[in-house]
Amino acid sequence: MNIFADFSDRVAKAVTALGLRAADGGDLDLSRLTVEPPRDPSHGDLATNAAMVLAKQAGENPRALGEKLAAHLRQDPDVAEASVAGPGFVNLRLGNGFWQARLGEMLDLGRDYGRSRSGAGRKVNVEYVSANPTGPMHVGHCRGAVVGDALANLLAFAGYDVTREYYINDAGAQVDVLGRSVLLRYREALGEDIGTIPEGLYPGDYLVPVGKALAEEYGTKLLEMPEPEALAIAKDKAIGAMMAMIREDLGALNVHHEVFFSERSLHAGNGGTIRSAINDLTLKGHVYRGKLPPPKGQLPEDWEDREQTLFRSTQVGDDIDRPLIKSDGTFTYFAADVAYMKDKYSRGFEHLIYVLGADHGGYVKRLEALARAISDGKLHLTVLLCQLVKLFRNGEPVRMSKRSGEFVTLRDVIDEVGRDPVRFMMLYRKSDAPLDFDFAKVTEQSKDNPVFYVQYASARCHSVFRQAREQLGVREIERPALRASLHRLEDEGEMAVIRKLAEYPRLIESAAQALEPHRLAFYLYDLASQFHAQWNRGSETEQLRFVKVNDPELTYARLGLVQAVCDVVASGLALVGAEAPTEMR
């Protein structure tokens, strides 16, 4: 029930009915025709650019064409008023009956209102977080986690078939370091004095329990076996423990993935999976042995000219060819990516979305190139780069040092400010803009804090219902009763709230298509603002209060509006991943 799409059709039909033809006698191109809410509400409820878009094609004056269109649209029973303004906009004002009917539909749909089929069940893979399993999650991971999760929620609500995926970087040098760090903690657990943790190993306390667990399980056995064997055992144990910790952290943020994909699994069996993926690329002519040109500008001091196996990514849009096999014969990180993306492609995804931190900007082009090479251009790939989050405490930046192990963990932040503010604030900015996160501001309970402002709208809705039940002396208020009296809604402020609610389906569709979950947060803020405004009009004007004891029918009608606000706020907050509270004390 997207009224803008609905009226887009009605306008198109009106154009057809006018019998307009293109100058060459063919059909008119209606693809640029839009129906939108006008910027300025005083212009009306809907505005279309039809006359301006079609004027040139039809060889007519835009305003004259607009007049014809307006005259035709006036015959629509839902249209109360149609006028031409500015360069040729046709503004429509719709009758109260139309809006009351829309509100009725919202109440029937309840929490499903806004759900869309525009995604048409297309298979989309959203990969996000993918933090290395070498320690707890820190704040830096938080934005991508929330943006990815909210985006996945949004896409699912818009009718896409979404898979949330986490790529575990459990191969390579950093997990060797992890393994060695754990072995040290293991010796410590056996009573050895390990002194200070050597440079190059992970110093964090979170590895202590893993060492203890190894000591309990193996006693001194690991000390007696060959180093590589012991290391392998320590690595397994450590990765398992780190992933358990990460999953717990993610759970605290209300983030849940359906698939955890292990990089190590691609290397299993002597790298057969990766080898075969590279073979596929080779057969398509994308792989060669050669040397990379030195980078332009200043040459790094340790630059070495060497021959290696390269992916000819420049042929599919990249700036430079990318190494697949190192000079010592082992695979690069990117080689595993080739196999991983091939795997995703073979699982039937049409669209791959990667939510990455801004520091991965340099990685985008090679991923795009890879998608083209693997699928011959059939696979869509989008990288969403999230800019950095800067932490502040009372206006002072919070310093973090990863080397010393002194970083603010995700858990710290959630414990301090709560899950909902974290989730909402991470979305209260478009992801390609940097974000300042101030501990003090985010916990503040005032309208300066958008989280509380929106949640308060939800609480206020419930509060109105509590009041209404008490004052009317009824135990339950059923939806059919609300729905039956909607014709009593006539106040302009009430209509404004309905109009805002009516934008919700369109917002879902366009935010999903643009892959911009932040629009959800801004919409919720707007809706809350409309609702609070209407509530307050009741405190100035007695007649406008939601609960009118001497007029139960009108009360039910207004409660219908409150119920719809409550539903949409709850629906939107659920997509954001936050609670819709029933009261705030």
Add this chain to the structure above:
RNA sequence: GGUCCCGUAGCUCAGUAGGAUAGAGCAUCAGAUUCCUAAUCUGAGGGUCGCAGGUUCGAAUCCUGCCGGGAUCACCA
């Protein structure tokens, strides 16, 4: 030096796939509480949309060039 992102009110930011007189919040100023939660609301002031060209009926939005800020840059994952 290459690539990517950003530049909108004093501050923090929106701007819905090119639309009308560019919008919020904070801050400033002026108001509203015998009231369904004032954790709220109403109003005022505040702008060369970084600069210069271009595309067209129409540009904050698209293209080109410059200026400024950030990120990143070759067997690290």
